[in-house]
Amino acid sequence: MASKYGNLDKISTTGASVTTGRQDGENIAGIAASEKLARTDLGRMNKYKGTIQSVSVETGMDGAIIAGIISRESRAGNVLDSRKYGDHGNAFGLMQIDIRYHTPRGDWKSENPRDWNNKVHILQCTQILASMFTAIHQKFPGFTKEDQMKGALAAYNAGPGNVTNLHDPDSRTTGKDYSNDVVARAKFFKRRGF
Numbered sequence: 001m002a003s004k005y006g007n008l009d010k011i012s013t014t015g016a017s018v019t020t021g022r023q024d025g026e027n028i029a030g031i032a033a034s035e036k037l038a039r040t041d042l043g044r045m046n047k048y049k050g051t052i053q054s055v056s057v058e059t060g061m062d063g064a065i066i067a068g069i070i071s072r073e074s075r076a077g078n079v080l081d082s083r084k085y086g087d088h089g090n091a092f093g094l095m096q097i098d099i100r101y102h103t104p105r106g107d108w109k110s111e112n113p114r115d116w117n118n119k120v121h122i123l124q125c126t127q128i129l130a131s132m133f134t135a136i137h138q139k140f141p142g143f144t145k146e147d148q149m150k151g152a153l154a155a156y157n158a159g160p161g162n163v164t165n166l167h168d169p170d171s172r173t174t175g176k177d178y179s180n181d182v183v184a185r186a187k188f189f190k191r192r193g194f
Contacts, residue, residue: 003060003061003062004060004145005060005061005062005065005130005133005145005148005149005152006144006145006146006148006149007145007146008062008064008065008149008183008186008187008190009187009190010144010146011146011147011149011150011183012146012150012183013031013034013179013180013181013183013184013187014030014031014177014180014184015029015030015031015032015033015034015035015177015180015181015184016028016029016030016031016033016034016037016175016177016180016181016184017029017175017176017177017181018033019175019177020033020034020037020175020177020181021033021034021036021037023037023075024036024037024040030184031184034180034181034184034185034188035184035185035188037071037075037185038068038071038184038185038188038189039188040075041070041071041075041076041078042189042192044075044076044077044078045067045070045071045076045189045194047076048067048070048076048094048118048122049063049067049193049194051118051119051122052066052067052070052122052194053194054119055119055122055123055126058123059123059126059127059130061126061129061130062186062190063189063194064186064187064189064190064194065129065149065153065182065183065186066095066122066126066129066194067185067186067189067194068182068183068184068185068186068187068188068189069095069125069129069153069156069182070094070095070122071182071185071189072178072181072182072185073086073091073094073095073096074086074093074094074095074096076094077094080093080094092104092121093106093121093125094118094121094122094125095121095122095125095126096125097121097124097125097128102124102128104121104124105120105121105123105124106118106119106120106121106124128156129152129153129156132152132153132155132156132160133148133149133152135152135155135160136148136151136152136155136160136163136166139151139160139163140165140166143166147166148166150166150169150179150180150183151163151166151169151179153169153178153179153182153183154169154170154172154173154178154179155169156178157173157174157178157179158172158173158174158178
């Protein structure tokens with residue numbers, strides 16, 4: 001389904017790099033690797049499905065893209081410390097908001113996935129993604145919404161200044177595969193009702 005952020009089904013992807021594909025101990029890459037990682041996260045992700053869908057309705061962002069980011073960033077919460085931080089204490093929550101650039105909202109007082117604080121966090125991070133889409137749209141106005149969304153995903157990871165072109169938006173992202181991996185995971189989650 002198309003939205004103001006494009007149609008996920010029309011976004012091209014090569015999937016995860018070998019480095020990302022090794023997260024679960026296997027030597028795989030590409031769309032198959034992204035889907036395998038997403039499949040591992042699916043049980044945990046399903047706990048947040050209602051919250052993701054609520055944020056999707058509120059923002060117009062495809063819920064599957066939100067799920068793809070959550071899978072990539074925190075493995076649906078599985079790789080966070082007891083305070084819900086990752087990235088050596090520099091990023092917070094399911095979608096790993098970088099505390100060096102943003103003040104996190106929501107405080108994870110509850111492990112209940114339906115807790116209001118979880119929605120506040122997911123909403124804040126989705127709004128950041130939307131702002132990245134706006135920045136990429138302004139920087140590359142002649143491209144399709146789908147290309148701009150892929151660039152926005154790369155910008156969510158590396159900042160809009162590090163997205164130098166939309167033919168290879170991942171050239172400066174973590175693993176050099178961020179947007180491609182997130183899109184492949186998102187397509188997996190889309191087929192499962194996100």
